[in-house]
Amino acid sequence: MMFDIIRSGRAILHVTDLEQSKSFYEALGFIESEADEENIFFRGLEEHNHHSLWLKKKPEPAVEAISYKVISEQDLDELEKFFISQGNDIKWLEKGTQRSVGRALRVQDISGLPLEFYAEMETVDRLLQRYDLYKGAKVQRIDHFNCMVPNVERAYDYYIKHLGFACSEYTVGEEEKVWAAWLHRKPSVHDVAFMNGIGPRLHHVGFWLKDPMSLIDGCDVLAALGYGPNIERGPGRHGLSNAFFLYLRDPDGHRIELYNGDYLTSDPDFKPIKWDLDDPMRQTFWGHEAPDSWFDEASEVLDIQTGRKLPQHEPKLKKRKPQFVI
Amino acid sequence: MMFDIIRSGRAILHVTDLEQSKSFYEALGFIESEADEENIFFRGLEEHNHHSLWLKKKPEPAVEAISYKVISEQDLDELEKFFISQGNDIKWLEKGTQRSVGRALRVQDISGLPLEFYAEMETVDRLLQRYDLYKGAKVQRIDHFNCMVPNVERAYDYYIKHLGFACSEYTVGEEEKVWAAWLHRKPSVHDVAFMNGIGPRLHHVGFWLKDPMSLIDGCDVLAALGYGPNIERGPGRHGLSNAFFLYLRDPDGHRIELYNGDYLTSDPDFKPIKWDLDDPMRQTFWGHEAPDSWFDEASEVLDIQTGRKLPQHEPKLKKRKPQFVI
Amino acid sequence: MMFDIIRSGRAILHVTDLEQSKSFYEALGFIESEADEENIFFRGLEEHNHHSLWLKKKPEPAVEAISYKVISEQDLDELEKFFISQGNDIKWLEKGTQRSVGRALRVQDISGLPLEFYAEMETVDRLLQRYDLYKGAKVQRIDHFNCMVPNVERAYDYYIKHLGFACSEYTVGEEEKVWAAWLHRKPSVHDVAFMNGIGPRLHHVGFWLKDPMSLIDGCDVLAALGYGPNIERGPGRHGLSNAFFLYLRDPDGHRIELYNGDYLTSDPDFKPIKWDLDDPMRQTFWGHEAPDSWFDEASEVLDIQTGRKLPQHEPKLKKRKPQFVI
Amino acid sequence: MMFDIIRSGRAILHVTDLEQSKSFYEALGFIESEADEENIFFRGLEEHNHHSLWLKKKPEPAVEAISYKVISEQDLDELEKFFISQGNDIKWLEKGTQRSVGRALRVQDISGLPLEFYAEMETVDRLLQRYDLYKGAKVQRIDHFNCMVPNVERAYDYYIKHLGFACSEYTVGEEEKVWAAWLHRKPSVHDVAFMNGIGPRLHHVGFWLKDPMSLIDGCDVLAALGYGPNIERGPGRHGLSNAFFLYLRDPDGHRIELYNGDYLTSDPDFKPIKWDLDDPMRQTFWGHEAPDSWFDEASEVLDIQTGRKLPQHEPKLKKRKPQFVI
Structure with missing residues (x-):
């Protein structure tokens, strides 16, 4: 590269x-x-x-x-x-x-x-130690994008071969095809993940929290302010990535993940972790199944030239939702 | 009394x-x-x-x-x-x-x-400060019984008038009838709760945890040991009682609640908190709806004289499950 | 009584x-x-x-x-x-x-x-579920008074025999005399504690927090707002009472304890826990020794009739500070 | 490089x-x-x-x-x-x-x-999701070395110019000389830090914890097992690095830091944060001063050829301990 x-x-x-x-x-x-x-x-x-x-x-x-x-x-x-x-x-x-x-x-x-x-963005005051300004889930920083694409293997190959990403974890479905993949540049679990589905669409943007209690605090504050219905899934722990997660839908339906957990993926000898799509601990290490909306709904993306919505394509792999959930 | x-x-x-x-x-x-x-x-x-x-x-x-x-x-x-x-x-x-x-x-x-x-039970070593023995969800003490009974109002009146319990919170359903009630002797939210349902049955036994992280730790340890499927509901927060909760089914289906939250109910001028059965924040302040099993299943109880299972009766109030859940 | x-x-x-x-x-x-x-x-x-x-x-x-x-x-x-x-x-x-x-x-x-x-105090809205108003250490409720008195045994006897308090834990010093005692009416570790010292003085008022992370959050917010120097002692855990504690001095020097931990003391067969004054785990189960100010300074109290400050008396027991600290 | x-x-x-x-x-x-x-x-x-x-x-x-x-x-x-x-x-x-x-x-x-x-080390099973094996402070991974050296500026220049490290935070003392510096290769606060002092010596090895509660749990377990005296400093928060820290001495006096906090330092436009040596919030954002032992004691290092202890040198900068501590 x-x-x-x-x-x-x-x-x-x-x-x-x-x-x-x-x-x-x-x-x-x-x-x-x-x-x-x-x-x-x-x-x-x-x-x-x-x-x-x-x-x-x-x-x-x-x-x-x-x-x-x-x-x-x-x-x-x-x-x-x-x-x-x-x-x-x-x-x-x-x-x-x-x-x-x-x-x-x-x-x-x-x-x-x-x-x-x-390459360049204006710098501003970092508020890391302005604890008096901490509110809600105390969002610390952007962590990753999760995208639904019709052909995960093609995206996976492209990002690894051409853009220099490394894979931390991945899921295989029918015929050992890559059904989902977590790819990173910074040495965390991911900067971007791809999941098999109608796409291209943005499934969610993940933001990192400093600890699990910030996620619980976030739930309480959201509920107290009337945003309970915006909580779509969680809190729970993903088997894949070990994330302690909460998924929210913003007022326009964009999905935000609050995320704590992660681990260091700096080493070239770190072997990507393989999960079977139907392993019940993959999606949810403990706790409940994801609601249908989590598998079906995502944000549409625009053409960079025309600004118009891109047409959607059916996914290449048939199974859109892990079997154990159905 | x-x-x-x-x-x-x-x-x-x-x-x-x-x-x-x-x-x-x-x-x-x-x-x-x-x-x-x-x-x-x-x-x-x-x-x-x-x-x-x-x-x-x-x-x-x-x-x-x-x-x-x-x-x-x-x-x-x-x-x-x-x-x-x-x-x-x-x-x-x-x-x-x-x-x-x-x-x-x-x-x-x-x-x-x-x-x-x-009145009397043998005393044993208290292990409160043997932190080296803390495991899983680090269960601290028994907190309450939750029972499904066909006539909640009758149970409510009886426990308050004759047994000296006080009410901390209650739920009303159709025609302002008491659909569920939380009653206490110790100055916490409850020692016993009654919910409208086929009964008499024991819905769950609640055990108190020292903090919310113990509940999250409990989920992780249970899942790591293969008990993920035993997690029936949660983690989440009840509007009613403000409990941070997790419901588990033991290998025989008995339901255990792990519970953190609570508040002090020592004062005679504490006014019981009234909830409407269909208030979506009552059952679940944030997070997901309870699964059907949580409303339908409970442990059968025995006759103290014969040791045989007691016959069950249909509840007096028609609605067995909050409307927003259906 | x-x-x-x-x-x-x-x-x-x-x-x-x-x-x-x-x-x-x-x-x-x-x-x-x-x-x-x-x-x-x-x-x-x-x-x-x-x-x-x-x-x-x-x-x-x-x-x-x-x-x-x-x-x-x-x-x-x-x-x-x-x-x-x-x-x-x-x-x-x-x-x-x-x-x-x-x-x-x-x-x-x-x-x-x-x-x-x-017996009577106006009631107001309870804000337990107004998580959007939670700030700092998220103080939940008053818990106890801790007082320095010259004759702890006399106070101890009086509160137990005449006022109906029960003892949860106590410390003995020279000649097995009670050097400090924790007494309760509500079934927690204490409503009031007495420590041997120049008195009568109020050592601190304890307020209860919902969990240990609220205490850590409190430290961070206090420090961010410039109140770091008001933190006198902690965070740490007392052996006695098992409290996770933080001691603060308000702008006038009044001492406030933020407190999480506690346990249920409802049973008449609960045996008061005895500690030796020089047991290093009594004051501080882990972490650092208390500063001298914590042993020496306390708030003066007024005469209920005259409103003037009460004269102070030397303590009956010679040792004012546990030996291991000296 | x-x-x-x-x-x-x-x-x-x-x-x-x-x-x-x-x-x-x-x-x-x-x-x-x-x-x-x-x-x-x-x-x-x-x-x-x-x-x-x-x-x-x-x-x-x-x-x-x-x-x-x-x-x-x-x-x-x-x-x-x-x-x-x-x-x-x-x-x-x-x-x-x-x-x-x-x-x-x-x-x-x-x-x-x-x-x-x-470059090469055998790989073993990662136990990240074996929560049933989590004990004590649940140490997650090695994070950094902290070393006392007589000439911090020389070390700082060398690591940055010749070894490719970047600086996240540093402390200046007399005449704006670098008194301490935090340097990293992975995008965290540090892989190595240098402090002005008698050296070369290893001050401590830092290990990363998943959250603040793991550090509190660690204190409790250590104390319960009799290791209370091995806790040298903390828990507390450093202003510098924002770490929630605990310092321990192992049975031979080697110092271990348990560490949670950190932030992402991946960007070339991240400006190293400068602290004044006498800023009281630098060492301890809240809580107590470090004991003398923390400033004075460190582990001696060996000659790679002879295996004998290296001679120690007095630090170049006179002040060995921040003034506010004295």
């Missing part, structure tokens, strides 16, 4: 009502870095970059882009070369075009997901 | 396989006080009495008795007088008949539940 | 700067029930009574009274009779004299501590 | 009594991977490599080496070239010489610390 992707950086989501979104995400404990009539920029408590979640007011909910931070401007040039060599239709957003970031490269990935790469 | 009931004291459960039960309850963190071929006596870490859970090996699972501790032997005599005055058929088990307890009075209560009262 | 004391109810403290006190106690997570130019009334999150901490603006810090709640008005009359029979000089504050409480009986106890008894 | 150091990998400590060490480290929750008459190999619960702590039975306590894992064998060759170019006297331990690791390169670093580099 001639480029170095550091980590998942930010999600750009279209929402229909900024006030409602603001109330919801502040209840979760996000910090508002900046806002105007059309935008809110949120960050977690330990983040020293301007934002990791950008909400844009638009008529319809959608995913404009999921973004990765790279080491330097030169990495962006190398990524451009790579994508052009692959026949991709890239798009540059010059510095100044977007609030707080330098120039950014956008491209539809092999599954059609709208990716963005940037 | 001429007698003084202190608190819920112990449950006597019939189980079919002592080895299986032993493994399960030890995984939960119970301490075995004593055991032989036919019996296991368990206690929690802070308990200074010999046991709070007595498992007897029998051909069929059943509830032999739920027991309350009273202040003195004289209270037992007064309870005898009271029950005889009510036309009840009482039964004495003299000291020496049962392991570790003094003489005990048994009676079928107004709903048919097999009650037992005792 | 012809009277029934329920529990420790409130502390009335004189402070010199209400604004400073307000900031400090709100950082801890207290809820302000009411305030004016001369007073602030604070309560914990689960408290349904108007307040458990009353701060009065005065030129000098002092303890006006420590108060116990009794069952009924009749209990107050019986307490009056009792204290008069003992030769005590009592004082009535009629209903309406003090904000939110009914009539109150004040008396200097056998050690000179200014006690108050009341 | 022509080589890529991944992370701190293992510590090799000499201890005088293996049985005593075994009991102590097992109480902490370490997993024994292998042991014989002369050695114990310990790992944390999430570690997939054979060990991160190697205890060797020897007549005197000492630090044989602190080891870093590199990406590949080639990195070892490049490191050899580098150290030889610097005039260092290197030493190879061929594969098979040491249990479970491939060939290893040893060298005395610029401060005299005995470093070791290796």
